[in-house]
Amino acid sequence: MKRFVPLIIFVALAALLSYGLRLNPRDIPSPLIGKPAPVFTLDRLDNSGQFSTASLNGQPWVLNVWASWCTACVVEHPVLNAWKDKLGAPLVGLAYKDADDDAKKWLAGRGNPYSQVLADRDGRVGIDFGVYGVPETFVIDGKGIIRLKHTGPVTDEVFKDKIIPALQSARVAGAQ
Amino acid sequence: MMSVFKLLAVMGLLLMSLHANTAASASAESALSNTLSDEAVEERLMLLSSELRCLVCQNESLASSRAPLAEDLRREVREQIRSGKSNPQIVSYLTDRYGDFVTYRPPWSGKTLLLWLGPLALLILAVGMFMRGILRKTPKAIPIAEPDAAELAQLRREFSENES
Numbered sequence: 233m234k235r236f237v238p239l240i241i242f243v244a245l246a247a248l249l250s251y252g253l254r255l256n257p258r259d260i261p262s263p264l265i266g267k268p269a270p271v272f273t274l275d276r277l278d279n280s281g282q283f284s285t286a287s288l289n290g291q292p293w294v295l296n297v298w299a300s301w302c303t304a305c306v307v308e309h310p311v312l313n314a315w316k317d318k319l320g321a322p323l324v325g326l327a328y329k330d331a332d333d334d335a336k337k338w339l340a341g342r343g344n345p346y347s348q349v350l351a352d353r354d355g356r357v358g359i360d361f362g363v364y365g366v367p368e369t370f371v372i373d374g375k376g377i378i379r380l381k382h383t384g385p386v387t388d389e390v391f392k393d394k395i396i397p398a399l400q401s402a403r404v405a406g407a408q
Numbered sequence: 409m410m411s412v413f414k415l416l417a418v419m420g421l422l423l424m425s426l427h428a429n430t431a432a433s434a435s436a437e438s439a440l441s442n443t444l445s446d447e448a449v450e451e452r453l454m455l456l457s458s459e460l461r462c463l464v465c466q467n468e469s470l471a472s473s474r475a476p477l478a479e480d481l482r483r484e485v486r487e488q489i490r491s492g493k494s495n496p497q498i499v500s501y502l503t504d505r506y507g508d509f510v511t512y513r514p515p516w517s518g519k520t521l522l523l524w525l526g527p528l529a530l531l532i533l534a535v536g537m538f539m540r541g542i543l544r545k546t547p548k549a550i551p552i553a554e555p556d557a558a559e560l561a562q563l564r565r566e567f568s569e570n571e572s
Contacts, residue, residue, distance in 0.1 A: 237537075257466060263507040329476065355480050362505035364463035364477055 262362055262381040269295075269372045270360035277327055277335055277349040285376065292379075292402035293322040294395065295370040296346070296386075297358060299330045300338040302366040308385035312345040315391050321399050325349040328358045328366050371395060373402035449489050456495055457482055460502065461510050469512070 273284040296312060298305045316323050325346035327335040332351055339349065352358050361370065364383075369390075371380040380398040382390055444452075454471050460481075462473035470478050470485075481502070488498045502510045514520045 241533075260463065260509050261507055263504060329480075355477075359480060359484060359505060362507075364506065 259383060260364065262378075264362055264378045265381060267378060268376050269370065269378045270357065271376070272357045272360065274326075274350040274352060274357060277325075277332060277339075277351045283324075283348055283350050288322060288324070288372075289376060290374045290406075291321065292371065292373045292399050292406065293324055294319060294399070295324050295326060295361075295372060297326045297328050297352075297361070297363050297366055297368045297370075299328045299366050300334040301330065302328075304385045305367050308367050308387075309342050309345070311386055311388060311391070313343045314388075315395075316345040318391075319396075319399065322347040326352050326357065328352050328363060329355040369395065371398040371402065374406035444490065449486060452489050452495075453482060453486050456489075456498060457485060459512055460499070461512055463506055463510065470510075 269285065271285050273282050275281075276283050298308070312323065323346050325344075325348070327349055329352065332353075335349070335351070339346075350357075355363075361368070362381075367385055369380075369382045369386050370378055373379050379402050380394060382394060386395065457470035458472070460470040462468045462470050462475055462478045464475040464477050465473050468475075468478075470481055484501075485498055488501065493501075499511060508514050508517075508520075514523060516524065
């Protein structure tokens, strides 16, 4: 039995390391999930005044952080366009560190899936949300708690498997 | 006599105004940078940000990274240093948003116990097994006795007696 001790140690170490190799180092777990979303007030991109998070209290909503300079957002944008009506919740866009004109041009050319678009010109709101790579998507429930964070472009699968269920559970929790 | 008194009074007034002047400019400066000179702020920023990870380019520190997010975060840290926040306060500002991942040295917690103590435990285990192996395999040393001079002489005598 004793002669198997090194083998057991080797197998255990190999299992641990192979598990580590399979993890995605880009996927940084967000400490914000389950915590209140940062409260902020920002200019709307279309110059129609300011937006405050308080205006969405009481209903779940989706915050999508994007930018016209972001290449992955090109992939994501048609998916957002396709899903915007199926969400049953406001889809708010946050133009992260974007020039207003570039962002407006982007929306004019590719379609605007957002119920409103906010201009985070200096990236401060992005930092408060722990944004480290665009695009990122958050699901926030009616009490202002962050339910889900998705880093990287959302796809049909992400909508089906993560965002819609998160919105549903947020609604159920809100109805209680 | 009178003129000397006057001179002293004028000098005193001048000194007072000078003092007031420097005090005023000092307080203006401290309002601007909160008693920290720009150099001191930059020095603390470099020290602190070399302990923090850039989230975009994960093998670079926040101090050395040129990623836009790293620049923004340095700006935040710089402002917080100026506003008089302590290093732990600034680090917790960042970990609240980005998790323990932003720090190169993860904090002690249940989650990181294996990370901190794992290598030490493995080392102790390895040394222990090595020592046990050595102790078991080495045969007990057999002491070699010094030849006894009298015994040796006796043996020699017996040997030569047998020869003859």
